[in-house]
Amino acid sequence: xxxxxxxxxxxxxxxxxxxxxxxxxxxxxxxxxxxxxxxxxxxxxxxxxxxxxxxxxxxxxxxxxxxxxxxxxxxxxxxxxxxxxxxxxxxxxxxxxxxxxxxxxxxxxxxxxxxxxxxxxxxxxxxxxxxxxxxxxxxxxxxxxxxxxxxxxxxxxxxxxxxxxxxxxxxxxxxxxxxxxxxxxxxxxxxxxxxxxxxxxxxxxxxxxxxxxxxxxxxxxxxxxxxxxxxxxxxxxxxxxxxxxxxxxxxxxxxxxxxxxxxxxxxxxxxxxxxxxxxxxxxxxxxxxxxxxxxxxxxxxxxxxxxxxxxxxxxxxxxxxxxxxxxxxxxxxxxxxxxxxxxxxxxxxxxxxxxxxxxxxxxxxxxxxxxxxxxxxxxxxxxxxxxx
Amino acid sequence: xxxxxxxxxxxxxxxxxxxxxxxxxxxxxxxxxxxxxxxxxxxxxxxxxxxxxxxxxxxxxxxxxxxxxxxxxxxxxxxxxxxxxxxxxxxxxxxxxxxxxxxxxxxxxxxxxxxxxxxxxxxxxxxxxxxxxxxxxxxxxxxxxxxxxxxxxxxxxxxxxxxxxxxxxxxxxxxxxxxxxxxxxxxxxxxxxxxxxxxxxxxxxxxxxxxxxxxxxxxxxxx
Numbered sequence: 001x002x003x004x005x006x007x008x009x010x011x012x013x014x015x016x017x018x019x020x021x022x023x024x025x026x027x028x029x030x031x032x033x034x035x036x037x038x039x040x041x042x043x044x045x046x047x048x049x050x051x052x053x054x055x056x057x058x059x060x061x062x063x064x065x066x067x068x069x070x071x072x073x074x075x076x077x078x079x080x081x082x083x084x085x086x087x088x089x090x091x092x093x094x095x096x097x098x099x100x101x102x103x104x105x106x107x108x109x110x111x112x113x114x115x116x117x118x119x120x121x122x123x124x125x126x127x128x129x130x131x132x133x134x135x136x137x138x139x140x141x142x143x144x145x146x147x148x149x150x151x152x153x154x155x156x157x158x159x160x161x162x163x164x165x166x167x168x169x170x171x172x173x174x175x176x177x178x179x180x181x182x183x184x185x186x187x188x189x190x191x192x193x194x195x196x197x198x199x200x201x202x203x204x205x206x207x208x209x210x211x212x213x214x215x216x217x218x219x220x221x222x223x224x225x226x227x228x229x230x231x232x233x234x235x236x237x238x239x240x241x242x243x244x245x246x247x248x249x250x251x252x253x254x255x256x257x258x259x260x261x262x263x264x265x266x267x268x269x270x271x272x273x274x275x276x277x278x279x280x281x282x283x284x285x286x287x288x289x290x291x292x293x294x295x296x297x298x299x300x301x302x303x304x305x306x307x308x309x310x311x312x313x314x315x316x317x318x319x320x321x322x323x324x325x326x327x328x329x330x331x332x333x334x335x336x337x338x339x340x341x342x343x344x345x346x347x348x349x350x351x352x353x354x355x356x357x358x359x360x361x362x363x364x365x366x367x368x369x370x371x372x373x374x375x376x377x378x379x380x381x382x383x384x385x386x387x388x
Numbered sequence: 389x390x391x392x393x394x395x396x397x398x399x400x401x402x403x404x405x406x407x408x409x410x411x412x413x414x415x416x417x418x419x420x421x422x423x424x425x426x427x428x429x430x431x432x433x434x435x436x437x438x439x440x441x442x443x444x445x446x447x448x449x450x451x452x453x454x455x456x457x458x459x460x461x462x463x464x465x466x467x468x469x470x471x472x473x474x475x476x477x478x479x480x481x482x483x484x485x486x487x488x489x490x491x492x493x494x495x496x497x498x499x500x501x502x503x504x505x506x507x508x509x510x511x512x513x514x515x516x517x518x519x520x521x522x523x524x525x526x527x528x529x530x531x532x533x534x535x536x537x538x539x540x541x542x543x544x545x546x547x548x549x550x551x552x553x554x555x556x557x558x559x560x561x562x563x564x565x566x567x568x569x570x571x572x573x574x575x576x577x578x579x580x581x582x583x584x585x586x587x588x589x590x591x592x593x594x595x596x597x598x599x600x601x602x603x604x605x606x607x608x609x610x611x
Contacts, residue, residue, distance in 0.1 A: 239468065
């Protein structure tokens with residue numbers, strides 16, 4: 001009967017808790033949007049840094065880059081920097097030190113001279129695809145200049161040969177020129193290849209923030225709901241124990257009902273995030289973990305006056321450190337290493353791995369440890385309160 | 389005849405001795421009033437007898453069976469109304485009662501049992517947070533008397549209640565006594581004292597028998 005009673009309590013709390021959490025999320029969303037807008041304004045004033053990976057010793061290529069950096073109008077917007085290797089460049093990209101890097105294959109210039117199209121790989125993250133299109137525009141510009149100048153060269157050669165009376169030369173030479181230019185124009189799409197690295201674990205930025213929003217929703221739900229659930233007079237618990245309902249049975253009943261409530265609310269949230277039913281079902285371990293942690297906090301800090309702020313700070317802190325607000329790649333390397341071992345960090349990785357179809361056992365194990373630990377800590381506290 | 393005895397119950401909080409070998413017996417159909425100043429240990433004594441707190445020693449005997457060790461028997465024999473309100477605030481009176489009663493028993497009790505005397509039916513669908521103090525107390529007593537207990541432990545059951553609510557509870561307690569029940573009542577209230585058949589003052593951890601004759605000034609002098 002205690003489980004039924006707890007379900008009834010939970011169902012009565014459902015609308016208020018959901019509304020409270022949605023309002024909280026909207027406020028946080030508006031705040032984040034405001035900050036991002038301010039940041040975007042700052043970004044526009046900054047130069048875009050692009051790493052160059054490849055043999056820059058090549059005189060033509062080196063000259064080209066130096067010319068771009070000192071003479072071209074793009075020097076006010078783009079700063080090129082030499083990277084030692086692709087690995088160094090990839091790390092710099094993850095840390096956000098550069099917006100993209102260009103991978104120039106060996107013998108690139110020779111291939112250009114021959115008229116072969118060996119592609120240059122342009123690597124960027126999805127949040128910098130705007131830079132990608134900018135660079136692509138630059139490349140198209142380069143091609144058009146190349147074609148136009150080639151045509152000028154062909155016509156100039158024709159005129160020189162005509163004036164020299166060597167018309168017999170340009171039949172074969174002109175044909176070779178035309179073929180080269182045609183080869184370049186037709187194959188211009190092959191001169192670069194765009195590769196997106198993903199913000200974290202290969203997730204697109206939309207997927208990443210959908211996972212972040214889901215985890216944040218669950219974390220912040222505790223602020224609105226769990227203090228109310230745990231604000232029961234300790235006399236009830238004591239009398240229930242006298243009647244044979246031990247501390248762990250009481251807590252289990254509360255845990256089951258709260259988990260179902262939390263999952264129900266997540267279901268509503270998931271509809272906005274366009275999650276599939278399978279995905280919603282697979283998020284149950286995260287819901288179970290968050291429910292155990294929130295009830296544990298309520299058990300140790302009963303009452304909403306202190307409990308709700310603690311829940312809020314806990315949710316915001318864990319959410320921030322676990323990359324729900326920003327991708328973890330923005331954090332120092334040591335923090336990044338610790339994130340997978342944080343409960344919300346493991347939950348974020350779990351949600352991300354679910355989206356990309358990767359293995360989730362490790363994350364499940366970490367969440368299991370935290371969930372079980374929280375559960376037993378809460379039962380321990382309940383026992384202590386009953387004994388008081 | 390069934391016997392109920394409390395023998396040498398002891399309790400101390402760190403160095404503070406609250407109950408120093410408390411002993412008494414309660415006869416069938418009688419009510420024993422425990423008097424004492426604030427912090428004298430009345431609530432502690434009742435909560436230990438109810439099993440809510442653990443004592444440091446002593447026995448709670450029913451027919452020579454120690455209820456401290458036989459918790460199942462104690463749960464079936466003892467009803468306890470603490471000072472606080474042991475109710476789930478968000479739920480209605482019905483939902484709270486369902487925690488303690490089987491549905492057919494509850495329906496029967498509401499018709500012509502203890503719950504009918506307490507008048508719980510009047511606010512059966514009201515959530516606890518919307519109830520008055522009197523309603524909550526009547527409901528608490530109603531929850532405590534589930535399973536027809538033989539012993540009732542009441543900790544200031546009518547404190548701060550109006551006359552109508554008090555009368556409802558007193559009616560039930562008189563009925564309970566008439567049916568052979570035993571009541572142990574911790575109180576400060578003169579009206580409640582008049583309900584009792586014998587009185588004890590709890591002072592410095594010991595129970596001192598007292599003869600209450602309506603002289604409150606004399607009683608105050610002894611506390």
